[in-house]
Amino acid sequence: MFLRSSRPYSEKRQANKGSSKRKSRGENMIGVGKIKQYSNVLDKPLSKGKQEVSLSAFAFLFSELVQYNQTQVDNIAELERRLEDAGYAVGARVLELLCHRDKGNRRETRLLGILSFVHSTVWKVLFGKVADSLEKGTEHEDEYMISEKELLVNRFISIPKDMGTFNCGAFVAGIVRGVLDSAGFPAVVTAHFVPVEGQQRPRTTILIKFAEEVLTSFSLIVTLFL
Amino acid sequence: MQFFGGSEISPSPPVPTASGNNAHMMYVFNRNGVCLLYREWNRLLHTLNAQQDHKLMFGLLFSLKSLTAKMDPTNAEKGNLGVPQLSGQGCSFHSFRTNTYKLSFMESPSGIKIILVTHPRTGDLRESLKYIYNLYVEYVVKNPLYAPGTPIRSELFNTSLDQYVRTIA
Amino acid sequence: MCMSHQDSIALKLSLIDSEKKRFPMAAIYSLYIINKSGGLIFYKDYGSAGRMDTNDSLRVASLWHSMHVISQQLSPTTGCSGIELLEADTFDLHCFQSLTGTKFFVVCEPGTQHMESLLKDIYELYTDYVLKNPFYEMEMPIRCELFDINLSQAVQKDRVAMLGR
Numbered sequence: 001m002f003l004r005s006s007r008p009y010s011e012k013r014q015a016n017k018g019s020s021k022r023k024s025r026g027e028n029m030i031g032v033g034k035i036k037q038y039s040n041v042l043d044k045p046l047s048k049g050k051q052e053v054s055l056s057a058f059a060f061l062f063s064e065l066v067q068y069n070q071t072q073v074d075n076i077a078e079l080e081r082r083l084e085d086a087g088y089a090v091g092a093r094v095l096e097l098l099c100h101r102d103k104g105n106r107r108e109t110r111l112l113g114i115l116s117f118v119h120s121t122v123w124k125v126l127f128g129k130v131a132d133s134l135e136k137g138t139e140h141e142d143e144y145m146i147s148e149k150e151l152l153v154n155r156f157i158s159i160p161k162d163m164g165t166f167n168c169g170a171f172v173a174g175i176v177r178g179v180l181d182s183a184g185f186p187a188v189v190t191a192h193f194v195p196v197e198g199q200q201r202p203r204t205t206i207l208i209k210f211a212e213e214v215l216t217s218f219s220l221i222v223t224l225f226l
Numbered sequence: 227m228q229f230f231g232g233s234e235i236s237p238s239p240p241v242p243t244a245s246g247n248n249a250h251m252m253y254v255f256n257r258n259g260v261c262l263l264y265r266e267w268n269r270l271l272h273t274l275n276a277q278q279d280h281k282l283m284f285g286l287l288f289s290l291k292s293l294t295a296k297m298d299p300t301n302a303e304k305g306n307l308g309v310p311q312l313s314g315q316g317c318s319f320h321s322f323r324t325n326t327y328k329l330s331f332m333e334s335p336s337g338i339k340i341i342l343v344t345h346p347r348t349g350d351l352r353e354s355l356k357y358i359y360n361l362y363v364e365y366v367v368k369n370p371l372y373a374p375g376t377p378i379r380s381e382l383f384n385t386s387l388d389q390y391v392r393t394i395a
Numbered sequence: 396m397c398m399s400h401q402d403s404i405a406l407k408l409s410l411i412d413s414e415k416k417r418f419p420m421a422a423i424y425s426l427y428i429i430n431k432s433g434g435l436i437f438y439k440d441y442g443s444a445g446r447m448d449t450n451d452s453l454r455v456a457s458l459w460h461s462m463h464v465i466s467q468q469l470s471p472t473t474g475c476s477g478i479e480l481l482e483a484d485t486f487d488l489h490c491f492q493s494l495t496g497t498k499f500f501v502v503c504e505p506g507t508q509h510m511e512s513l514l515k516d517i518y519e520l521y522t523d524y525v526l527k528n529p530f531y532e533m534e535m536p537i538r539c540e541l542f543d544i545n546l547s548q549a550v551q552k553d554r555v556a557m558l559g560r
Contacts, residue, residue: 056527059527060527062529063527063528063529064529065529066529066530067529070529156523156524156527156528156541157527157528157529157530157541158524158528158530158538158539158540158541158542159530159540160530160538163530168529200544201541201544250471250472251471268471269471269472270471270472270473271470271471271472271473273468274468279469282465282468282469283469285465286462286465286466286469289458289461289462290462290481292458293455293458293459293462294481294483294484294486296447296451296455297447297455297483297486297488297502298483298485298486299424299425299443299444299485299486299502300443300444300485300486301444301445301485302444302445303445304445307451307454307455307458317483317484317485317486318483318484319481319482319483319484320482320483320484321481321482322466322478322480322481322482323478323479323480323481323482324466324467324470324475324476324477324478324479325474325475325476325479326470326471326472326473326474326475326476327470327471327472327475329466329469343469343471
């Protein structure tokens with residue numbers, strides 16, 4: 001029992017090392033070559049810095065994260081959940097940072113606002129580009145999809161045949177869930193491979209299914225507004 | 227009274243492109259793997275004693291030959307790996323190159339193997355090996371005092387070989 | 396209509412020539428990757444006559460591994476790193492060994508150029524799509540979809556380049 005509770009901690013730490021490296025390195029670059037020394041870390045400006053990190057370094061680290069988690073689980077659903085949890089911690093922190101940096105400490109309160117924030121701002125900070133598409137689900141009102149032709153975390157990963165529909169994008173789904181959850185839009189987020197016609201490789205779709213209360217409060221606001 | 231035509235070596239030696247001391251060593255093996263001749267001109271590294279060195283060289287050639295015969299991509303009828311093959315049977319090789327040396331290899335129909343180890347940037351030595359084979363025929367095979375299968379001890383062969391090898395670029 | 400014998404031969408020859416251009420001979424016959432202990436971890440055939448079965452390809456790989464080591468022991472000077480090119484009667488074999496001991500070798504038509512750079516490209520694909528894949532176990536046979544896709548693209552590109560010359 002004790003061991004179990006200690007696990008998520010190490011996993012979160014690993015995850016953090018992995019995906020927030022992008023920004024932490026940028027921060028590490030601050031002050032390099034400058035004469036000005038800040039006596040207090042809080043005095044440092046939160047500039048964007050250099051927003052680049054070696055893709056190989058990230059790929060190896062992410063690969064280790066997946067391998068480590070693989071040794072800790074019995075089935076694929078469990079592995080997916082652990083990757084998602086790892087991403088969740090990243091997402092929560094990313095929201096905090098970006099609200100401070102880009103939004104003047106304001107948080108997005110509209111549903112579509114937060115979705116486009118994830119689709120563009122978050123994606124740009126994490127992956128260096130805006131996500132390929134953001135769509136509304138056709139069958140259900142409460143479903144949205146962010147699609148990516150080649151998700152960065154899946155760039156070098158081939159899923160073995162015996163793992164079925166497992167997608168390492170679960171980590172990214174976790175990030176999205178972390179951002180949405182911390183912003184007050186609880187949702188179930190999952191990653192899926194979707195075959196594309198005329199393409200050898202399927203694209204990855206991050207499916208966001210909002211919790212019931214989000215939609216009701218959303219429609220409440222809409223009705224109030226009307 | 228005149229006997230058969232002169233004793234000059236029939237094909238003229240291939241034209242050397244540049245002079246230099248490029249050759250490191252040479253081996254001659256017969257079909258049973260007996261080392262008939264080992265000449266050394268410029269060998270800095272000796273990892274093994276002479277006998278083991280010859281054995282290893284013969285083993286390498288034997289294995290490489292069966293490897294090339296097995297790998298031959300143009301022939302569908304390949305035997306099993308490691309089965310000894312008659313000389314001239316199956317796909318063979320004529321040279322290989324490493325970063326420190328180039329080994330050129332020739333096998334006569336009677337199973338005589340001539341191996342010349344040279345500088346890695348030496349060109350195609352197939353003609354040169356043929357010429358050396360010719361020297362062997364002239365000075366060794368035609369020598370009445372030479373018993374086939376015994377080590378070659380011919381002063382004449384050695385000097386002409388040394389002389390020729392010096393011209394190989 | 397009358398056509399001289401020579402003309403008809405010339406016509407036939409030019410026909411053969413154009414056929415060749417449309418259906419170029421496979422420049423590369425096969426590709427092998429062996430791990431540092433001599434085990435075959437990848438084998439792909441690009442159209443050689445009489446494709447080798449699994450047992451034979453495993454045997455050929457381990458034989459090549461030992462030949463590679465022996466060739467180093469027979470070097471006349473120090474610093475030998477094994478066979479780079481083997482020229483056989485009907486094919487050339489180019490071998491590239493990475494610093495970690497993994498060997499890549501291609502069997503191609505005699506005299507095929509630019510094989511060293513192709514091997515380096517393949518090595519790069521291996522480091523990207525095999526080593527960075529969390530589901531790949533080191534030193535084990537390579538079964539990575541992305542590696543296969545990118546490899547066939549690299550080989551295809553090489554063939555197109557051959558055609559252009």
